[in-house]
Amino acid sequence: MTKKETWSQRFESALHPAIARFNASISFDIELIEYDLTGSQAHAKMLAHTGIISPEEGEQLVAGLEQIRQEYRQRKFQPGVDAEDVHFAVERRLTEIVGDVGKKVHTARSRNDQVGTDTRLYLRDQIQQIKSELREFQGVLLDIAEKHVETLIPGYTHLQRAQPVSLAHHLLAYFQMAQRDWERLGDVSRRVNISPLGCGALAGTTFPIDRHYTAKLLNFDDIYANSLDGVSDRDFAIEFLCAASLIMVHLSRLAEEVILWSSEEFRFVTLKDSCATGSSIMPQKKNPDVPELVRGKTGRVFGHLQAMLVIMKGLPLAYNKDLQEDKEGLFDSVNTVKASLEAMTILLREGLEFRTQRLAEAVAEDFSNATDVADYLAARGVPFREAYNLVGKVVKTSIAAGKLLKDLKLEEWQQLHPAFAADIYEAISPRQVVAARNSHGGTGFVQVNKALIAARAEIAQ
Numbered sequence: 001m002t003k004k005e006t007w008s009q010r011f012e013s014a015l016h017p018a019i020a021r022f023n024a025s026i027s028f029d030i031e032l033i034e035y036d037l038t039g040s041q042a043h044a045k046m047l048a049h050t051g052i053i054s055p056e057e058g059e060q061l062v063a064g065l066e067q068i069r070q071e072y073r074q075r076k077f078q079p080g081v082d083a084e085d086v087h088f089a090v091e092r093r094l095t096e097i098v099g100d101v102g103k104k105v106h107t108a109r110s111r112n113d114q115v116g117t118d119t120r121l122y123l124r125d126q127i128q129q130i131k132s133e134l135r136e137f138q139g140v141l142l143d144i145a146e147k148h149v150e151t152l153i154p155g156y157t158h159l160q161r162a163q164p165v166s167l168a169h170h171l172l173a174y175f176q177m178a179q180r181d182w183e184r185l186g187d188v189s190r191r192v193n194i195s196p197l198g199c200g201a202l203a204g205t206t207f208p209i210d211r212h213y214t215a216k217l218l219n220f221d222d223i224y225a226n227s228l229d230g231v232s233d234r235d236f237a238i239e240f241l242c243a244a245s246l247i248m249v250h251l252s253r254l255a256e257e258v259i260l261w262s263s264e265e266f267r268f269v270t271l272k273d274s275c276a277t278g279s280s281i282m283p284q285k286k287n288p289d290v291p292e293l294v295r296g297k298t299g300r301v302f303g304h305l306q307a308m309l310v311i312m313k314g315l316p317l318a319y320n321k322d323l324q325e326d327k328e329g330l331f332d333s334v335n336t337v338k339a340s341l342e343a344m345t346i347l348l349r350e351g352l353e354f355r356t357q358r359l360a361e362a363v364a365e366d367f368s369n370a371t372d373v374a375d376y377l378a379a380r381g382v383p384f385r386e387a388y389n390l391v392g393k394v395v396k397t398s399i400a401a402g403k404l405l406k407d408l409k410l411e412e413w414q415q416l417h418p419a420f421a422a423d424i425y426e427a428i429s430p431r432q433v434v435a436a437r438n439s440h441g442g443t444g445f446v447q448v449n450k451a452l453i454a455a456r457a458e459i460a461q
Contacts, residue, residue, distance in 0.1 A: 021081055028328050029086045030079070033072055035121035036086050036114070037065045040094075042217040043109055043197065050210050052108060057101050064098040065090070065105075086118075087111050108207035109200070112231040112319040116196040119327070121218065123240060126334045127189045133341040134182045134247070135459050138175050140348045142455055145171040149448050151356050152363045152430050153268065163371060164363040164430045167354065169443040172451050177250040179458065184243045192236045195220035199230035202318035232318040234308065237330055241305040244333045248298040251340050255291030258352065262288050267358050275351025290347045294340045301336055304329030360430075367395050369405060369428040372436070376427050380419040390416055 015023065041062045048058025068090060071077035083089035095102030145168035155165040195218060198204070198211035204227045211223045224230030261268035276286045307329050311322050370391050377387035394416055398405060405428055413420035426432055438444035441451075 020084070023084065024081045025085045025324050025327070026079055026081055026083050026089060028331065029115075030089075031327070031331050032115075032118040032122055033086050033090065034069065035118045035125075036090055037069045039114065039117045039121060039197065039218065040090065040105055041065050042214045044105055045217060046210055046214045047104070047107055049213055050208050052207050052209070053104050057104060060098045060101050061094070061105050064094045064102060067097055068093050085111075085115075087114055108205045108209050109197070110202075110231070112201050113196045113199040115323075116199075116231055116233075117218070119330070120192050120194070120196070120220075120236065123192050123237065123330070123334075124189060126338075127185050127192065127240070130244075130247075130334070130337055130341070131182055131185050133338060133345070134178050134185075137341050137345045137348075138178045138182075138455070138459055140345050141171050141175045141178070142452065142459075144168075144348060144354075145175070145448075146452055148354065148356075149445055149452070150431075151354065151359060152434055153359050154362050154366070154368060155443075161366045161368045163368050163437075164434050165443040166434055166445060166448045167359070168448050168452065172448070172455065174250065174254050175455055177253075178247075181243065181247045181250065184246065185240075188236065188239045188243050190221065191239060193219075193221045194236075195223045196230035196233070197223075199224055199227035202228055202231055228318045232315065232320075232323070234312055234323065234326055237326055238305070238308050238312065241301070241308055241330070241333055244337045245298075245301050245305050247337055248294075248301045248340065251344050252295045252298040254344065255294040258291040258347070259288045259295070262286075262352070267355060268362070269352045269354055272351050272353065275347045290343050290351065294344055297336050297340055301333045304333045363430040364406075365404070367398075367405060369430065369433050370395055372428050372433050373405065373424070375436075376424060377417060377419055382417065382419060 014020075044053075044058050044061035044065070047053045047061075048055050053061075068077055071093075077093060079086070079089035079093070083092065091102065091105060094105060148167040148171070151167040152164045153167045153170055154161050155163045155170070195211065195215040197214050197218070198209050215221075215223050224233070258269065260266050262271050271286055271288055273286075275290050277289045308326060311325050315322060373391045373394070374384060374387040377390065378384040382390075394405070394408070398408065406425065410420070410422060410424075413424055427436075435444050435446075438446055440447065
């Protein structure tokens with residue numbers, strides 16, 4: 001049997017070893033140790049500040065906790081399952097270091113508000129790291145986009161050729177998705193950065209604590225106004241998982257395009273050896289493992305979001321042991337998002353190369369300029385729907401004849417409608433098709449250059 005160390009004399013015997021292992025969270029909540037130490041130091045300072053313990057005792061506690069931090073960093077403090085969780089492990093080691101004073105660190109505090117504080121400190125830090133990685137990802141997108149303003153790529157709807165666009169414009173779409181992700185994390189961070197410390201187990205405490213004092217020490221923006229809510233709220237974690245899921249959606253969409261672009265059917269990009277693998281049996285293969293893994297890992301983040309929602313949906317107030325299950329999914333989602341952002345950034349920066357000649361050929365070999373023929377007629381007074389139907393007819397006859405629109409002779413154009421003139425060929429050239437779309441936010445080169453300038457200014461702030 002495990003030793004009975006953590007619970008009160010209410011219990012006659014220790015937990016069954018299997019139940020102790022089942023109940024323990026130390027194997028994963030050790031991730032919170034530095035945040036637990038920081039939170040406990042602030043709590044000890046507050047206890048001394050309010051006179052609940054003496055200044056000397058406060059100093060001893062803070063110093064002892066700092067010693068544990070150094071021991072952990074030097075891998076000298078590595079608690080096992082007998083500690084149950086990181087909070088008890090720290091308190092036990094603190095008592096070994098400073099003696100009975102260490103037993104005072106938990107005065108006016110519960111594990112319920114303690115773990116809530118630790119988790120928020122952890123997530124606040126991780127959000128900032130993810131935001132930095134998003135900025136790096138955006139920067140690489142801009143670097144590539146600036147080189148390819150006038151490189152054309154087929155634009156698709158329904159995965160069918162639609163209209164050619166600037167490759168820079170295409171990449172800037174992902175920049176904007178990442179920008180929303182960056183802003184969304186900022187919104188989440190504001191609700192993460194609220195302190196539950198001092199809420200106690202559920203009802204507050206009889207000690208004359210100063211919750212605003214600890215909040216200030218820990219750089220929280222505010223404190224929870226209701227102790228029940230403070231210890232049981234996991235909205236902030238759910239919001240983060242929502243934001244993380246959307247980051248993975250955006251990475252996965254780009255990953256899917258890279259997978260398509262690298263195939264023999266598309267041949268829009270070449271994968272470099274540093275970011276591709278081979279086949280164990282087919283020597284000619286070069287596999288897009290990085291984007292495939294990103295696409296696959298997206299599902300696990302979605303799963304963690306769903307799991308958190310299911311955990312929370314039926315919990316009565318206030319704290320319940322179910323909430324121990326919030327951490328593994330949260331930690332894994334943080335690590336998955338960070339790893340996926342890093343991998344996709346490396347892939348874009350040094351793992352692929354756009355095949356500009358192939359892209360030029362691609363935009364010249366289809367009917368994606370058909371809308372521009374209709375626009376050409378509409379600009380000359382022909383009602384657009386009438387023009388649309390005329391162009392549909394000429395596309396049909398051209399396909400039957402094995403021709404592209406650029407191959408039609410001027411007489412054929414004029415037989416279709418007398419408004420056509422020799423400038424129709426320039427109007428339907430891929431470059432002009434792109435350049436002409438100069439509405440705000442469009443793919444025209446003038447607009448794309450403006451967008452690049454605005455994007456650079458955005459991430460430079």
